[in-house]
Amino acid sequence: MKIRPVKIHTHRENILFLRKDSDFCRAQSGPALEKIEIVHGDRLLVGTLDQVDEGFLEPGEIGLSEFAFVTLGLPAGTEVEVRHPEPIRSVELIRRKIHGEVLGREDYAYIVRDIVRHRYSRVELTAFVVACAQAAMERDEILYLAQAMVDQGEKLSWGREMVADKHCIGGIPGNRTTMVVVPIVAAYGLSIPKTSSRAITSPAGTADTMEVLCEVDLGLEQMRHIVEKESGCVAWGGAFSLSPADDIIISVERPLNIDASGQMIASILSKKKAAGATHVLVDIPVGPTAKVTSYRQAYHLRKLFEFVGEHMDMALDVIITDGSQPVGRGIGPVLEARDVMQVLHNDPAAPRDFVEKCLDLAGRVIDFHPAVRGGYGRSVAEEILKSGRALDKMERIVEAQGRKAPKALGERVLEAKAAKPGRVASMDNQKIAKCAKLAGAPTDAGAGVDLLKRVGDAVADGEPLFRIHAEEEADLGYAWDYWLRHEEMVGIE
């Protein structure tokens, strides 16, 4: 049959379309036919079959969703063979996991290989994710999954003995420490070629925030060149195919809003390993509206991180931090970049908690260096920040990545005010993030929330708590409505 691209974008799933009246569909008893396979030379693509009525395809055509068409990589009209796929053997492993078995190293290798080859439907992928989430993977299983994820992707190497990295498990708005830690660590002379993500469900990812200042979509050669010269950079990781299985797994975790610890650890450490890191600091914020809500849970996670990291040949340090409220004041790319630059400028207006957290983290990364004995990394970091060397390094990195014209803050502004006098007792990370997103962040870089008060501050009746910035009037309205319906996002006692 001849292939024809059908311009449908299908959440990373290969969908193949056949006419209901085609020989292939007529010969099958309908409901059991779920998947088909197309073959051309040594190329092979398995996909979920959707049957279509006539008029949609010409007789003799097989339609491919955009994702399937790109994956197959053959021109429209190419003649292919259509057949029943061999059963995917690794699906049997998923069944075993569902039935409570512990899987082994080879099992995870098969599963991840089939994920990366896009052989799973979203039903099968979800089954894998949920089976692993629910059964609480054993620590060996997490290790096997992480290693399989590294093996099935690109690997960067930097030709250095020590390559530092840091990662926060996420969930805390405004927590843009990477953009301060990287220049401090790089100024110290330790290599820190950071690859960061864009926001998936948050109001700003590190890549989105760095992009306010400079380009982040760097090629590998450019990145290598910058790291050679400056020891550090902050690039968008999506430009590389590091742990591609992770992106596919996330595509079903996201709509389910689950982020099971085993898969999270495998995801994070596989990306770090693939990015060539040898020494990794992991930040676990704890708080009632953070991802991790108890210290007990955080300690358990730390042990798992350490076990898996060690067996992947990385030196790992886990820091447990305060996740009870957003870090810093700005939430949204331009606002967060402003906070970052205030810290680097030693501006007295810089949010104190943000400064302290950056120094804690940078200190712990510097502590990795064998020259730093007795854990005085933090004082090294502080000296680098205070002396202006961190700012200087940041400017050089921004210049090397390609400085951008300054971006303006969203000019449409409303102030959320306290409904009663008292003291700020709590701030809901998730609701504040949602408010910033409704204002337009990160699509509109200048949109977001600017916190004027923090937990512990006294407020008078009617005193402003935060400012909402938006670029579009409608978005300002959405965010404002959300605030009015969720005033509990800032608890006053």
Added chain:
Amino acid sequence: MKIRPVKIHTHRENILFLRKDSDFCRAQSGPALEKIEIVHGDRLLVGTLDQVDEGFLEPGEIGLSEFAFVTLGLPAGTEVEVRHPEPIRSVELIRRKIHGEVLGREDYAYIVRDIVRHRYSRVELTAFVVACAQAAMERDEILYLAQAMVDQGEKLSWGREMVADKHCIGGIPGNRTTMVVVPIVAAYGLSIPKTSSRAITSPAGTADTMEVLCEVDLGLEQMRHIVEKESGCVAWGGAFSLSPADDIIISVERPLNIDASGQMIASILSKKKAAGATHVLVDIPVGPTAKVTSYRQAYHLRKLFEFVGEHMDMALDVIITDGSQPVGRGIGPVLEARDVMQVLHNDPAAPRDFVEKCLDLAGRVIDFHPAVRGGYGRSVAEEILKSGRALDKMERIVEAQGRKAPKALGERVLEAKAAKPGRVASMDNQKIAKCAKLAGAPTDAGAGVDLLKRVGDAVADGEPLFRIHAEEEADLGYAWDYWLRHEEMVGIE
């Protein structure tokens, strides 16, 4: 926006199509946008969003997959509002189930309601199925799920104090006992308005086999009329919307090939309850290639069936039967109908095991009747069969449902022969079923496998083991190839 049917058949999932360049898609940050909602008056439909390139839809149009279009039930071109859906609250319950919580009665009611309203994507539906499969639902949870499934569908009532039913959990080819049990029980005078399914993955369902003899797609009034007159019938259950949640859940269980006990029990008992049964016999075959492979597992299932049945106000009897090989000789609609009629005619050629099993089952159903004390139901059943009253009843039922012209057996035949002399030691239910399916069953009613030997029979070298019947030469070839590659399906020692 104006709705436009897109003639794509999408495995019972609502898929909605929007142009990538539509205002709605452009205003959203892409990857997080998974679901949208369309509203028209009091109608509301939630679906998974697939973005399409221009040319596929006109500006201002929203495309609906065939399933979504039929579900919404509005004419093409109708103006609808497109918006973000409210988060589906019951998805939070699924998350809690994934995290190991036990859910309550109301929780299952919410989940099943959202399943029946087609508010779940296949990702969410799979998450529910796998979470319940893996955590081994508690018996209360199975009850809650079953009750919720009954509540969310049609219910039949027969205005009688006792309505009998029987059900086999499946997996054994040739096991067409219903068509003998119903006439025996009906001849005794007990009401048994049987609704049966067509094959989903097997070579023949009871509805497929009954359809060889007569119509099975009966309306409710016709069914009621037949039961009034004859006490029994064998109708296709798909004509009624009994436990519609079950059909949707099966649509993801099937591709995963999982059939977890909790969901299986809820599925079976919800359909029986909805069909108006008061007394139900459940048949659990046990064997190495049956669904249930150990007696321990069968006893555990029996207890769960009894608990849930009792709390749904049904009298339940569970019979554990021999599932070590196919029942009877024929596998495929025409062949199975032949076996049934041989049994009803007291033909000496009738397969003995099939006769015995039918009498066991019919006897246990008759035992439900308060007039039958001391469990002599089996001898009542035997008397009814031997006397020809069961045959007479079957003829009346067939006449009432609408007799069909006799269907021929597939004329293309090959005989599978023993490769060595010895004794038949085993028969693989699944492989024999697969062979019959490849021969064309149940799509071609005359296709299938006719067993000439059974476990325990002596065979000479080269003696025929079974005959493959097909209507098409190609299908005969597929089945024959499968036999040649899987001769172990009949073990000879």
